[in-house]
Amino acid sequence: MRHPVFYLVIFATACLVVTVVSTLATTTMVYRQMVLSRASLAAAVPATAAATIDLRTLSTLQLATTSLEMILPGPRGALIVTGLDGDSQWRLDLDRPKFRTALRLAFFSWFAAGAALAGLVIWMARRYQMRHYSAPLTALIDTINEFSDDPTVASAIPDAITQSPEFTAAAGALESLQRNTLVALRQRERLADIGEAVAKINHDIRNVLSSATLVADTLIASQDPRVRRAAPHIVRSLEQSVVLCQSMLDYLAEPAIPDPDIITMSELASEIAADSGLVVQYNGPDRLYLDRTMMARILLNLARNAATVGASRITIDIWRAGRLGVVDIADDGPGIPRGQWEDLFLAFRSRQRGGSGLGLAIARDLAVAQGGNLKLARSTDDGSEFRLQLPVEMFNARPHTGLSADA
Numbered sequence: 001m002r003h004p005v006f007y008l009v010i011f012a013t014a015c016l017v018v019t020v021v022s023t024l025a026t027t028t029m030v031y032r033q034m035v036l037s038r039a040s041l042a043a044a045v046p047a048t049a050a051a052t053i054d055l056r057t058l059s060t061l062q063l064a065t066t067s068l069e070m071i072l073p074g075p076r077g078a079l080i081v082t083g084l085d086g087d088s089q090w091r092l093d094l095d096r097p098k099f100r101t102a103l104r105l106a107f108f109s110w111f112a113a114g115a116a117l118a119g120l121v122i123w124m125a126r127r128y129q130m131r132h133y134s135a136p137l138t139a140l141i142d143t144i145n146e147f148s149d150d151p152t153v154a155s156a157i158p159d160a161i162t163q164s165p166e167f168t169a170a171a172g173a174l175e176s177l178q179r180n181t182l183v184a185l186r187q188r189e190r191l192a193d194i195g196e197a198v199a200k201i202n203h204d205i206r207n208v209l210s211s212a213t214l215v216a217d218t219l220i221a222s223q224d225p226r227v228r229r230a231a232p233h234i235v236r237s238l239e240q241s242v243v244l245c246q247s248m249l250d251y252l253a254e255p256a257i258p259d260p261d262i263i264t265m266s267e268l269a270s271e272i273a274a275d276s277g278l279v280v281q282y283n284g285p286d287r288l289y290l291d292r293t294m295m296a297r298i299l300l301n302l303a304r305n306a307a308t309v310g311a312s313r314i315t316i317d318i319w320r321a322g323r324l325g326v327v328d329i330a331d332d333g334p335g336i337p338r339g340q341w342e343d344l345f346l347a348f349r350s351r352q353r354g355g356s357g358l359g360l361a362i363a364r365d366l367a368v369a370q371g372g373n374l375k376l377a378r379s380t381d382d383g384s385e386f387r388l389q390l391p392v393e394m395f396n397a398r399p400h401t402g403l404s405a406d407a
Helices: 004-036 060-071 097-149 165-220 225-252 265-276 292-308 359-369
Strands: 051-054 078-082 089-093 261-264 279-284 287-290 313-321 324-331 373-380 383-391 403-406
Touching: 004 060, 004 097, 060 097, 097 165, 261 265, 261 292, 265 279, 265 292, 265 313, 287 292, 292 313, 292 324, 292 359, 292 383, 359 373, 359 383
Parallel strands: 051 078, 279 313
Antiparallel strands: 078 089, 261 287, 279 403, 313 324, 324 383, 373 383
16 A cells, blocks of 8 residues: 555545444434334333433434434433423333344444445545556556666557546657657767768868878979969868868867866967967956866867958957856957857858858857856947856966956
């Protein structure tokens, strides 16, 4: 029994109800005995009478109590009854064996019938509950647990669920959940296989392009004017291809576990300026406690995206907001069209010519890997601003006076 107290309360309530009903049913027999069997009543009223009742003002509860006293064992005296015939008083001998035996027999007959009926009702209610609620619910939980243990195998929906009208919707939802989960798992497996193959191919292509870049450097020193004019375009195309391959490898790889250390932000700002070709203005603490590689990649990806759309300067502002460290990166580019905001951080959604659409996706993944987030704060015709939120522990390097410098 899962709920013994609950079943005990039901049993006690059923017994009480059956006892009350049986007592009330037996009371009618007592009343009839008083009214119809005048021979059992005597006009002489003894002085030792046990109680007096007036049938003209007698309530059902009082009469039921009198009947219950007659049913219970033990000696009983005489009962004075008035109201049968005017103001006359009659005496009923309660100790008559035959009368009390018949009364008890009637009571127990009603009690047995009531108990049988109550037991049947409880059994039917319990059976209905088991069939339409308990059994389907148990089967539903078991099926969910079984599918949770091995989501690669769909579990058959038990008949206990499908045959219950109350759980028809749950059965359909569970079946859809299993089907959609299996489809999603198969797609992820295929994408994982494709990603692994692309990573291997991409790695080889990057090596080939790196070698070609080294060879292309010799073209710049060529004496032929036409070769010297074409060489920069070739070198630039090869460099873009190498960056694209590296971005693809970075996106397919799982983000590494952050390894924070004390970094000097002025040096990092200078590196970002050199790699992106932009003027970088930094305002914030001189030292921070962060993963230098991840931070550099986030800032460089944002700077390169800004340079691609024509920006010439980015501003990096770092400040504290409660339990967060906030890094605002703003550029002076033409801004991002409103229609591109929703899928801005989705991979391969770039609408810029020559873009891969991986820069922002990788930057956000790196931010999440450090327990933070990256989002677009604003974008107008005067430029865009991205907000990088990181845990406040980034200020554990005991920052000195803020630095503002152009790199």
